[in-house]
Amino acid sequence: QVQLAESGGGLVQAGDSLRLSCVASGRTLNVFNMAWFRQVPGEERDFVACIKGNGGSTSYVDSVKGRFTISRDYAKNTVYLQMNNLKPEDTAVYYCAKSRLYDNTCYRAIDAYDYWGQGTQVTVSS
Numbered sequence: 001q002v003q004l005a006e007s008g009g010g011l012v013q014a015g016d017s018l019r020l021s022c023v024a025s026g027r028t029l030n031v032f033n034m035a036w037f038r039q040v041p042g043e044e045r046d047f048v049a050c051i052k053g054n055g056g057s058t059s060y061v062d063s064v065k066g067r068f069t070i071s072r073d074y075a076k077n078t079v080y081l082q083m084n085n086l087k088p089e090d091t092a093v094y095y096c097a098k099s100r101l102y103d104n105t106c107y108r109a110i111d112a113y114d115y116w117g118q119g120t121q122v123t124v125s126s
Contacts, residue, residue: 002026002115004096009120012086016124020081022096022117029053033099033106034079035113036070038092038122045095049081050106053099059106063089086124093119 008020020036035050049070050059058070069082079096097113107113 002098004115004117006096006117006120009122011123014087014124014126016086017084020094022079024077029077029098030074031102035097036081037095040092045110047108088124088126091124093121095119
């Protein structure tokens with residue numbers, strides 16, 4: 001069984017930075033792709049970023065490119081999301097997720113991921 005625990009969210013002003021962490025327990029996740037999604041109440045959960053297990057290449061939704069960076073620490077079984085120059089439209093609950101398969105594709109669909117954390121709230125004021 002895999003458990004994912006996010007932390008690092010909070011209330012910040014536009015232009016500020018936050019770093020989210022996702023610590024995995026239960027098994028090593030180094031071979032799996034890991035992703036961050038975000039969700040606003042009443043809306044669908046949307047893909048934000050993904051990092052592959054094999055080599056660590058990354059993929060981002062266009063709206064966060066150049067501002068967000070996903071990374072992972074294999075030794076700590078942890079995935080991070082560094083968020084810079086935050087905007088009010090980044091306000092959401094952020095979730096980390098583990099890919100269902102270990103292949104070489106960063107999927108953006110929710111059903112490609114089988115384990116999720118509980119989420120951490122990020123609120124950006126203008």
